[in-house]
Amino acid sequence: MDFDHSEKVERLRSQIGDFMRFHVEPANREWHHEVASGRYPVPLIERLKSRAFMEGLWNIFLPGLKEDEPGQRLTNLEYAPLAEIMGRVHWASEVFNCSAPDSGNMELLHLFATPSQRSQWLAPLLIGEIRSCFAMSEPDTASSDARNIRTTIQRDGDSYVINGRKWFITGARHPNCRVAIVMGVTGEHPSHSSFDQHSMVLVPMDTPGLKIVRSIPIMHYSSPEGHCELLFRNVRVPVSNLIGEEGNGFRLAQERLGPGRVHHCMRTIGQCELALELMCERSLERQTFGRRIADFANVQDWIAETRLEVDQARLLVLKAAHKMDREGNAAARVDVSAIKIVAARLQTRVIDRAMQVFGAMGLTPDTPLSYLWTWGRALRFLDGPDEVHLRVVSRAELAKAKANSGKSAPYFVPPIGFEAG
Known part of the structure; x- marks a missing residue:
């Protein structure tokens, strides 16, 4: 294992370090003031995102990008020292379109999305036009064992009907959050020992029956983008919103x-x-x-x-x-x-x-x-x-x-x- 950074990574370290020093860190006070005043999303984020995009400091985390997709195409090892620099200001990753849960969702869609799903959801995520969330944990089960998940995703003709409750869903309250990736049971007879009964579907946030119940403070800190409890009550989405195949969740x-x-x-x-x-x-x-x-x-x-x-x-x-x-x-x-x-x-x-x-x-x-x-x-x-x-x-x-x-x-x-x- 070579501990020396490549010339490309050293250049990016310098660029991101300068960007943080001259643009992000001076805006930290304004970010906190705007959030404390109840104004979210903070306008300065979009300004900084535009600047980062123009400087090529964008989608740095995703190695498998295609030629027509914006980003640096770095390996995980190359990304590590850059993420370390971004981490110094907790909201900075969004400026470079590298923030969770979007980064994980983009990686998932990049690997498994259909052409239609890529066009509708991945493309706008890659350019930072929208945000997303990932709905897996549940309040009524020990979600550390994902086999306990009991939200149901049942086939009904050309649709899936989703019923259940999720919580600690990061980013769900962000005004630009347009879609949730939801994990639930698609098998008819759920079994705790089964690893092939869960699936993932894309659920637009404005789908009837999907409700944000509350945003849950973490250690008394209320995140402006939310760590939310979501209720799914007869939420209906097309079968084409399935990611991958049934049972491969x-x-x-x-x-x-x-x-x-x-x-x-x-x-x-x-x-x-x-x-x-x-x-x-x-x-x-x-x-x-x-x-x-x-x-x-x-x-x-x-x-x-x-x-x-x-x-x-x-x-x-x-x-x-x-x-x-x-x-x-x-x-x-x-x-x-x-x-x-x-x-x-x-x-x-x-x-x-x-x-x-x-x-x-x-x-x-x-x-x-x-x-x-x-x-x-x-x-x-x-x-x-x-x-x-x-x-x-x-x-x-x-x-x-x-x-x-x-x-x-x-x-x-x-x-x-x-x-x-």
Whole structure:
């Protein structure tokens, strides 16, 4: 694995770094003021999107773009350092048309959409004309086991009729959100043990029977684009809105979630780097008991530990991205689970240290730390809770142990004088 960035990636790092420094970061105060005033979407986003599109800083996450589709066609490994830069401002990814859940939805449609679906939904997503959401989690089931999903997608002639309830659906309240990708049961006799009864369909947000019940605050933070509860009551869509084939919803979900999980982790690295920078600056300028905070040994330990942990996590992100590029999303499943656990835990740990250095200010909106801490805590549930990913990693280790059963026997050395039997 080569740790040096290519000339193209170095150029893009410089371009995106400059774009963030001269356009995004100076607009951060305006973004927060507009959102606090209830004005959303924020007009400055569209201005910045137009500028990013003109500069070619667009759809950077999607490697399989066709020649007539706008974007940079980077691999996951090439995208990682760029996503890290974008992650420093939590709303910046939308400026480059790289924000979730659109990025995952575009990837899914790019792989499996019909020509008609590409024209109607993928094309406007690729140019940033519309937004989208992904409706999978449900309030009445443990959605970490997707076999529990009970929203029904039943065939009725030339239509599918959808009934069910979804929640924590990111982006559903955005005024430009035009379509939801909905996962539900298409089999007539749902079975918990079945992996081939779920399917995905495209549901326009203005379809009769689809209702946004509420936007759910995350740790008391209300996202302007919403983490919504959706109700589907006899929602009818054409059969042509099916993505792929009936019963392949699990496979589609894995194709979509793999890169998305790694993208979250890439942005987390950037947010942890920002927290480390803020922690160091604050420790050098703040004094207590006649000394700079930076002079206290425990604070120096926090800074050093943070540098070590962020660098370790970055290497694990790059490893997962590299494997996805070389062997495919399915082959990198364990690596993706590993970094998903590490990155979420890292973010809350690093930002907790930074908040301690800042004192009470770290709990307020005067710094981004309190928001980034809540987002890090939410990451331990997003795209699967820690426990599910730990299970994936442990199963892989146990499978290796079973395959190598007995090979470690030479390392068990009996004590001197011990005789078996």
